[in-house]
Amino acid sequence: MFIPATESEMRALGWDRLDVVLVTGDAYIDHPSMGVSLIGHVLMDAGYRVGVIAQPSLESGDDISRLGEPRLFWGVSAGSIDSLVANYTPSLKRRRSDDYTPGGLGGRRPDRAVIAYANLIRRFFRNTRPIVLGGIEASLRRVAHYDFWTDSIRRSVLFDAKADSLVYGMGEKAVLQLAGRLAAGRDFRDVPGTCSIAKDRPEGAVELPSYEEVSRDDEAFARMFGLFCGAGDAALAQRHGDRWLVQNPPQPCLTTEELDRVHGLDFERGLHPSCGPEGSVRALETIRFSLTTHRGCFGGCSFCSISVHQGRAIVSRSKASVVEEARKLTEHPGFKGIIADVGGPTANMYGARCGRRSGAFACRDRRCLWPEVCPSLRAGHRQQTELLTELRRVPGVKKVFVASGIRHDLVMADAEAGREFLAQVVAHHVSGQLKIAPEHSEKGVLDLMGKPGTECLVAFKDLFYRLNRSCGKSQFLTYYLLAAHPGCTLEDMEKLKRFATEELRTNPEQVQIFTPLPSTWSALMYRTGRNPFDGSEIFVQKDARGRGRQKDVLTARARIGKRRR
Ligand code: SF4
Structure with missing residues (x-):
């Protein structure tokens, strides 16, 4: 079912007041891939309106004002994408x-968007219930951060939005706890998975260099970012003027x-009818099935910001759960038998785990795939192969595609199961082209990116x-x-052009x-002009024309001689 988006839908459920109003920068697409829809359904499942x-x-x-003032809190998200990434090209054109x-x-x-919506709420609801920020824009801007669009260090978005709390990361548990605390009239500022503003630094919190310090000193910014990424399960605190941002x-x-x-x-897997008359939403066509x-x-x-978020x-x-969802798809009136994608942020990480740290992926001092695939990593290709096989057998399913990107080094490192997985993907699950990145x-560039070398790519x-x-x-x-x-x-x-032409035998089209x-680590490099892992100076092309020339x-x-193998 759709979460109510109009007063009449609220009334139809017999609700005269909502507990939580969620505000988003996306159209309202009711689908598990959409954060606001997911959080809304989780809250409803727990009994909240x-x-x-x-x-x-x-x-x-x-x-x-359409749905009135909520009893517990406002949840504010820019949507599935940072609003400045959504609104501007990398060359800063609108x-x-x-x-x-x-x-x-x-x-x-x-x-x-999170600042704009928080201000909007305050304009029309003075002294209102707490405003809680969430979603990727708030999550990535929760402490002082480099902002490409103003070429400056900005303070935590919690200060700029004058909001009361910020849920970072995947927010289901934090949001449920927040709602529970607010419903019980209890303090919510120390809920795990959230940030808030405090007058004093909480005892035991790791102190980050202050916003003022990191704004004027790149070394302090680099130190701050290292502490932020290595925080693990610790609380963090960062001074902003005479107040503290507490994570x-x-x-x-x-x-x-x-x-x-x-x-x-x-989930309805569709666009809310109130958005319909203006036309379809392209993202929905990709994710619906x-x-x-x-x-x-x-x-x-x-x-990449995925692991930060x-x-x-x-x-x-x-x-069983994925197969059951596929079965439900076959009952959807718009389903034509095609499952457009089976995957996640990276398609072939399903079922993977760390063999050394009880699946927690907790190493702070090393990466799992770079400079080579960690020997303790247990890939999940076998489970994924079995899953794809079962999905193909679901009655009413004609085709199952893997459209999310595949991490090719992971395939090559998983000697037998990786090859079996790729063989099956090639035989049944490619819709003309398979994406790799x-x-x-x-x-030198790959090392800074944390990406594997070309030997593995060519293989x-x-x-x-x-x-x-x-x-x-x-x-x-x-x-x-x-x-x-x-x-x-x-x-x-x-050199990349030569490699693409001679080794990959392609004229690249997907170039960003x-x-x-x-x-992100790369934003830190861009700001400081240094390799954060060894402190050495690096070249950074900041000039817009120079960046365009690289592309x-x-x-x-690319327009001539398409796709030669
Ligand atoms: S680097 Fe290796 S040991 Fe550490 S979390 Fe990743 S897979 Fe586990």
Whole structure:
């Protein structure tokens, strides 16, 4: 069912007041892949009365007042994507479209959406119930951070939004505890998995260099970021003027059973009717008939925010739960027999675990896949192969695709099961092209990115095309590549172009210009011009034209001579 988004839907349920109102920068898509929808259903499952306000206008109080004032709290999210990433290209040009907005129209999600929505609420509800921030924008901006769009260090978004609490990471448990505390009239500021503002530093919290210090001193910023990433289960505190930003210890990850339960809730897998008349939402077409098998990523790529937000530990759903969801898809009136994707942040991390640390992926001083795949890592290709086989057998399912990116080094490191998995993917689960993200070819750049070398990539490519030939298919690999990452020069891009042409035999089309996302290692490199792992100076291309030129080196001839193997 849809979470109420209008007063009449609230009344139809016999509710005269909501406990929680969730405000989002996305259109209201009721689907387990959408954070606000997921949190809303989790709260409803626990007995709370919840409503959703999607993309409220900032011009008047009509939208934000639609469902009245909640009894417990307002939950505010920018949506599935940071609003500045959604609204601007890497060259800082305003985007015209937004994949999470009806009709694809840009401009419905305001810049710095969590701040804009928190201000909107305060404008029309004075002295209102607590405002709780969540979602990826708030999560990545929870402590002082580098902001590419103003080329400055900004303070925690909790101060700018003047909000009362911030849920970081995957928020189900934190949100339920917050709601429970508020319903019982208890203090909520120390709930694990949340940040709040305090007058004093809590005892035992690890102190980060202050916002003022990291704003003026890059070394302090680098030290701060190291402490932030290595915090583990500790509380953190960072002075901002005469107040403290306090990050409480994280919540434990959901268990497999808990994740199964969340995905088993009653999602519509559709766009709320109130958004309908303006046109379809592109993101929905991608996710509507896709299955999420796990959350988390231990890839640790320096430029990526997934492990900062979702965590490094993999939590996988049970096979039974995923298969049951596939069965339910077959009852959906719009389902045509095609499951568009089975995966997660990285497709082939389903079932993976750390063999040394009881699955916790807790090493603070090393990465799981770089510089090589850790021998303690237990890949889950066998379970994933079994899962895909079972999904193909679900009556009413004609095709099952793996469209999420595959981590090719993980496949190659898992000698037998990795190859069996790839053979099955090639035989049954590729929709013409399989995505992988080598990002670059040059060792210096790859090392800064935390990505594997080209030897493993070439071996994977050869295996992929060999498997294709052996089953009579003619599918191809799509390579995602990145220009202008810190440490990357024009010469590196020329070498990458040569490598792509001569070794990969492709004219790259999927080339992005690097954007420094808040709270990532690569943003730290971009800001400081140093390799944070050894302190050495690195070249950083900051000039917009220079960044564009790096991309042009790769894409100039992409229109000619398409996809040669
Ligand atoms: S032991 Fe290896 S697999 Fe486990 S967390 Fe550490 S680096 Fe990752």
